[in-house]
Amino acid sequence: MARAENTELIDSFEELYRDYYRNEIGELAQKYPTEQKSLYLDWGDIYRFDPDLADDVRSHPEELRDYAEEALRLYDLPVDVKLGQAHVRIRNLPDATDIREIRADHRGQLIAVQGVVRKATDVKPKITQAAFECQRCGTLTRIPQESGDFQEPHECQGCERQGPFRVNFDQSEFVDAQKIRVQESPEGLRGGETPQSIDVNIEDDITGEVTAGDHVRVSGVLKLDQQGNDQDQSPMFDTYMEGFSVEIEDEQFEEMDITEEDKQEIVELSGRENIYDEMVGAIAPSIYGYEREKLSMILQLFSGVTKHLPDESRIRGDLHMLLIGDPGTGKSQMLSYIKNIAPRSVYTSGKGSSSAGLTAAAVRDDFGDGQQWTLEAGALVLADQGIAAVDELDKMAADDRSAMHQALEQQEISVSKAGINATLKSRCSLLGAANPKYGRFDQYEPISEQIDLEPALISRFDLIFTVTDQPDEEKDRNLADHILRTNYAGELHTHRVESNKSNFSDDEVENVTDEVAPTIEPELLRKYIAYAKRTCFPTMTEEARAEIENFYVDLRTKGTDEDAAVPVTARKLEAIVRLAEASARVRLSDTVTQGDAERVIEIVRSCMEDVGVDPETGELDADMIEAGTSKSQRDRIKNIKGLIDDLEDEYDEGAPVDVVVDRAEEIGMDETKAEHEIEKLKQKGEVYEPQTDYLRTT
Template sequence: MIQDSDTDYSATFREFLAEQYHGRIESLVEEYPDDTVLHIDWGDLADHDLGAARSLLANPSTHYDALRDVLADYSHGGVDVYQATLHESRPIEPAVYGLPDNATFEVGEYRHSELNRLIEVEGQVTKRTEVNPMMSVVVKQCVRCGYLHRREITPTGKGGNVRWCESCGDEHDHGGPFEVRPEQSEWTDHQLVRVQTPPEQATDGNENIHVHLTGALCGTVEGGDRVSLSGEFRPEATKDWPVYDKHVMGRAARVEDASFEDVDIGDTDVEDIHELSRRDDLAELQRGSVAAAHEGDNHLKDAVRLQLFSDFSRVGPDGAHYRGKSHILLFGDPGSGKTLLLEGAHNSMPRSAFTDGMNSTSAGLTAAMTRDDFGGGDGWSIEAGTVVRASGGLAAIDELDKADVDDLDSLHTAMASEKVPVSKAGKSAMLPAQTSILAAGNPTGGHFDPSRPFEEQIELRSPLLSRFDLIFAVREKTDEQSVRQIADTMAKARDASGYFDRDDLDLSAEQRARIEPDIDANLWSKYIAYATRNYHPVAASEDVLDYIVDEYTELKTSLPSRYQEELDQEERGSLNDDSRSKMPVTMRKVGAIQRFAAASARSRLDDVYDREDVDLALDLVRRSLRDIGVLDGPTAGATASADQQRGFDDFGISPES
């Protein structure tokens, strides 16, 4: 039903605010001018007067202005908004959020039937301009008679025209000319943001829409933020007339929580999640859900599944920051399954982005500040890159060794601080990057040379390598049994996928087991989100922490002689960068052990980690150090190694087989 745009709901709005929002308005007046936005839930208005709420959706240009005017003049119960804001240039503004389902859209879902209506768009901010002054009402003076004309201007520059003087002009003589009077015009702040489909939801046709923020909404969102923005959906003419461009004139902005609060988990899901967590074979099921078609490499699957859970970031009372996200680097031969593991992790994670070092976004792996015509001028804008867009989740980066040097330098900073600083020409910003990095790359020459040390076959710089908690060498398997098993898996998985895609063929149970994850994909993703939301593990006791200290000390002081000499030089202060190993074992490994131990506890829905969790983390750390040649002992591809005895067999074959 079309709502009447001529109906005046001012009295309804006044009654609604007095009955349901008086306390919030009173608090807002006390905090003014530090806070100038009254957040109003559309559902509350609908409960009070459904007709008024529907009219607000249908005719926001009329009724939103009426709501704003009522709030500006609000005087009730000893609270007087007009008097409180009389000597300030910033008004208190309403921001209506929580629109009904039929007015809430993901980026790209809206159609022409929503034009000029109030809608709410859910997506991710990928680019934003600076906050700039904007003339919202222009005053033009007739040069001939001095009469002042006031005209509203939209954020896209429409309006503001004076065709003839209202004082001295007529149909024969329009009067004028007219001059703009900036000092008598009305001004506000303006910021343009680009909202795009989040990377984990993106298809080949990645949709975006421009949202104009004005007044108090400016500066409330940043690149990479997951947001809900409501406003009037307006068409704007382009050079391709009669096709119009899509814009939203923002009225409210909300930044979504970074801990997967947007993942819909119902009561039945919670029951299924807890039932799954009690399974004796939980770790095996989780490994089989990371990359179902990847044969073996259980130590890699264990590392990746724990990375999906990670730990939570901590900030001490002294401001010290302890990152929660873990970082893993898979370096190995082409065709060894690295990309399959990256894709499996990307598909498992509720929030993630996938890219490669050669073809990342125009903003690179982290973020970029550029001067372009975004926003209609020649101003500076900030664009979020892959790691920022994946904040709160995981960034899978293939071919990391092919990335630009500047990209790698900025990635190092993001991995260390979970933030991305962006600065240029005196402009600066800090973007969130609470992102786990799962990266893959190839050794120099394409394949590992067994006669050369690992560190000589990797071109990444030592500071970046030191930020990875785990580095694994993924070597091509060459023994007959492994080659046969991997080839068998690949051939039969490919054929089973053909059965899955054809409607006229039925998958057998054996075929289904080859290509389907051990845990239903939707439940697996919700399991990760639920664990991340609700469990924040700490050590079960001081004894567990002492155990970590003892084991790390033993690890550090029992390194081969070539690293012991380096440690001695470092203690004497005689170690220079040229002689420093690219694969150091630093105190950062203590944090890595704690992160993976906490992730192990989270993976079974536990709020404390114990010695068994620490042992799992230590096994992964030792395996990583052996893989890259820091610790002596069997490496990737070894038969019946110590890792296999702990269940980290390379090919899914027991040591006795």
């Protein structure tokens, strides 16, 4: 650009500062250089001031940044401060470029990308101007270090010899530098694409702000870097960005664009009387039945309110739900439907998930300079502020499952690997699906004994649904009719689209497909959920509080007898509160009413009756889930061990099995149950056989 034009551009920036940024520059002058080093310009302000200048900023960002910084140095400041090293950073570009849409044409332009930080190196000093001292005559030679390679002087300017040289650190200039890898956000991916990423180099005051798992918007210049090494250079180039500004987007669903028409439609929907039925109809319409489960999934999508208390403790609002059921009951299909509807979601399946893949992996590679350890965020971290759907939960290795415990309750993940100690956020809801222990439910065994998951993990789920597959003529007929109708609708639609000589009219196809269409369009439902979570924070009415309190206290009173089991724990109470808040959010209501409380109590009660009932007493027993054994079972084990103890003293060889069983029968225990418990004790190593059919306690 010509000299006159340069002066013109510097003048333009000075005028822009006077019109738009007077206060900001005054604040920068007061805080420079310890607290603040950068002036942030909003691209929209530049465009309003001069559209041509805004276009130049996008097409020649680095040149214009130099002029903008020069204008800042020439600006008349109210205080006597020199802004010699202050940066001008441009942010809020109107449209972000998808990482997978970056092309060669973008080279050298100012672009913005959005995504999740997958890796971030440590902040390291980087030399920008190296002062070389000649070892022979002591002359200093300063060489700016612009490109990727380290530039050394060819010869000394004093004695004209070729060295040797030593870097004088006191006379050199350094800047903080960091490299981050930004990967596409999971909510932007449809159809199982592999997420793509771009590396961003950032410098000075914007370093050290982000960590793996943060959602960010980065503005910067796209650069190219040649592949291969010096001897074997390739015609192919890698892209990377020089970052101008990095903003952390903690706001949920920032990228969901909700127009005024959408808002009107959402508010109109929320006022309908049958809104809950419509919501249920919008979830996986191709799967027949499961109204209770689908309603719970809707409540999970809307989620309760996360509370922050004055003492800085936090009560989670996210709901966790587990579906355990026979094969072929449509669990995985419901999970993948939810994954598509949730504004932010990550789907993973049991066998394919390791504990590092769920939480965070410490990886050693050449990201940055030289081999170093970095943290890579796993699925539960990427699902932060959304839903993590984990299928085949029972097929996971037990130690991989244990990685979830902290993520479910505290909603953060502590990582101590390869000398890195970090805590990552995982504020997500977990929707899990699993099969029973033996592949299918055995109707003669209590359901809680057939759940092949650790009690500590199970107790963290707010709702556990069991989906059994029992033949029933009427139900089977309805199911068959529904599946055939769904398939027929699919056939007609495909036939109409793919076949040139289709003899079905549009009306015929529409009539059939209407029967299996969701009651609310998936796109509108996603916006509805995002809108509700963004704007609606319901509070509990007195009636709702009383309803929930009475339900909980009534259940607990059944456990006050000396021999009775504890029917329910306080964890369930918190689950009911979260569900009731979610129920209010579905109506976009600011208050949780008695109706909400009754609706969710019904769901919780039926879940508890499915899973938390002791089959022997018929009473609710929280330990069936929380501890994995019912109270009556524990009592039996105690009794059997007591009997063996007593009989050991009477017989030299140990307690004979048949005598133990006889005594157990005398105190009212079934013979088969007694044998079953003895077998269990032997497996656990609490009892052993010194010789066949004789027992001793360990």
